[in-house]
Amino acid sequence: MDIVVCVKQVPDTTEVKIDPATNTLIRQGVPSIVNPFDKNAVEAALQLKEKHGGKVTVISMGPPQAKEALKECLAMGADTAILISDRKFGGADTLATSYTLAAAIRKLGTYDIIFCGKQAIDGDTAQVGPETAEHLGIAQATYVAKIDVNGDTVRFEREQEEGYEVLEAKMPLLVSVVKSINEPRYPSIKGTMRANRAEITVWTADDLVVEEQKLGLKGSPTQVRRIFTPAQRTQGVIIQKDTARECVAELIQNLSEAKIV
Incomplete structure (x- = not known):
C-alpha cells in the first residue's frame, strides 16, 4: 500500500505574531512545530502500514526550515520525505497550496490513500485537504x-x-483525520538517529508539472486585507429591580438608548 501524508510546519500557537504592514505571520525567530492534527495523520498512516504493509511518504510545502518537521515524521516511522520549496510558492492561499501539493503527489506516481490533518492550527480553514482531492479528482x-x-x-x-x-469508498482517496482517531507515537531513539542522517528530497516549481500563474501569491484569489485584535468587551450592566416587569422595562430602555432595538 502506497500512503502519502501531507504535513505542515506551523508556528507554535503561543508565539504567533502578525506583521502589521503585510498582515502575514512573522516566522523569523518564532518556534515552529509539526501541525498537531498532521501528527495524527502520520500515526494513522503508520498504523495502516504496520497492518497491511507498504510505504509511507510524507510531503510538506514550505521554506527550507520545514525539513525539521519532515525529519520528525521520519523519526516517527515514515519511510521517505519530500519538501516542496520555492520562492514561487510564497504567499499561497489554500487554493494555490492544494494545487501545488496535488502536482507533487502526481509526480510521485502511484498512491492509495492520502492522509491530512483536519486543519492547520495557524489558519484553521480545513480546506487544503479537500481541495487537494478535488485537484486530483479522487474521493x-x-x-x-x-x-x-x-x-x-x-x-x-x-x-x-x-x-x-x-x-465506504474505493481507493485512491484522501482522508483528513481528527484528533480522536489515535494518539501519535513518540519518535524512537533509533528513528531519530535515522532521521538525522536522512537527506530530504527538495522539489522546486521546475520539478513539477504546473502552471506558474496558479502558484503562490499569483494563484491565490484569497487576500487578507486587515488583521486586528477586537476591542475588549466592557462589563455588562446588572439590572436590579423589585419586580420582573421593572427589570424588563429598564432593559428595553437600555437597549433603546444603545440603538440595539
Missing part, C-alpha cells in the same frame, strides 16, 4: 475518527456533532 473523507481497509475498499467513521457517520 475524499473529512473529519475521520476511525478507518479500516479491506482490499481496495476503505470503511471509515466521520465524526459529527451528534454521533458518527459510517461510509
